[in-house]
Amino acid sequence: MAMSDLLFANHLSFARLLWGQLLKLGDLAIDATCGNGHDTLALSKLVLTPVAGKVIGCDIQQTALENTRERLKEQLLPHQLKRIELHLISHAAITSIIGDESPRLVVFNLGYLPGGDKSLTTRLETTLEALRHLLPLVQKGGAISLTCYRGHPEGEREERALLEFAKRDLPSHWIPSHHRWPRQERSPSLLFLQCAGGSL
Numbered sequence: 210m211a212m213s214d215l216l217f218a219n220h221l222s223f224a225r226l227l228w229g230q231l232l233k234l235g236d237l238a239i240d241a242t243c244g245n246g247h248d249t250l251a252l253s254k255l256v257l258t259p260v261a262g263k264v265i266g267c268d269i270q271q272t273a274l275e276n277t278r279e280r281l282k283e284q285l286l287p288h289q290l291k292r293i294e295l296h297l298i299s300h301a302a303i304t305s306i307i308g309d310e311s312p313r314l315v316v317f318n319l320g321y322l323p324g325g326d327k328s329l330t331t332r333l334e335t336t337l338e339a340l341r342h343l344l345p346l347v348q349k350g351g352a353i354s355l356t357c358y359r360g361h362p363e364g365e366r367e368e369r370a371l372l373e374f375a376k377r378d379l380p381s382h383w384i385p386s387h388h389r390w391p392r393q394e395r396s397p398s399l400l401f402l403q404c405a406g407g408s409l
């Protein structure tokens with residue numbers, strides 16, 4: 210059997226399988242780390258119609274936003290492009306770019322821009338700050354998806370601390386789960402946080 214026949218074959222296809230189960234056309238989805246735009250595109254295809262749905266993306270690198278914009282222009286229709294906003298901003302300041310609507314899904318693909326400057330990686334402190342801002346905003350039944358890369362030192366620190374946060378600090382109406390690949394010690398993992406209700 211070919212890998213392409215599997216339900217999911219890596220951390221990205223697993224994450225996208227969950228996003229596809231969760232999102233409906235018309236939802237608001239947020240990409241908190243646009244990078245090269247693969248995830249922004251996947252989210253756009255799941256939520257945008259000619260008249261509804263919205264995708265908000267951010268990144269701290271102009272190059273990342275340009276790469277994302279280019280990918281979206283190649284793959285989407287003008288009416289879909291109109292429903293996407295990209296911001297050159299840190300996700301730590303994410304509340305400044307979300308309006309009144311509650312997101313159904315927020316996606317973090319942590320680490321650095323593939324093919325870019327590895328020192329411009331996501332950092333634990335800003336990732337946690339963004340999470341704290343987002344927890345009260347995500348709608349009931351919604352989720353936050355975090356792909357963690359422990360193959361580099363900051364990524365390892367980030368994954369360990371995020372798991373501690375999920376175990377000890379996440380409000381009780383949030384349900385954390387963590388998926389990893391037992392045969393690949395350094396492979397990326399997926400931390401998926403689901404919101405089961407309003408604030409207690």
Ligand SMILES: C[S@@+](CC[C@H](N)C(=O)[O-])C[C@H]1O[C@@H](n2cnc3c(N)ncnc32)[C@H](O)[C@@H]1O
Pocket residue numbers: 241242243244245246247248249267268269270273298299300301318319320321322323329330331332335
């Ligand atoms: C692994 S890449 C994301 C991959 C991307 N989602 C894709 O589909 O191509 C991580 C991105 O996070 C960005 N980043 C790092 N710190 C950030 C922050 N504080 N806020 C927003 N983006 C950040 C980096 O610039 C980089 O582009």
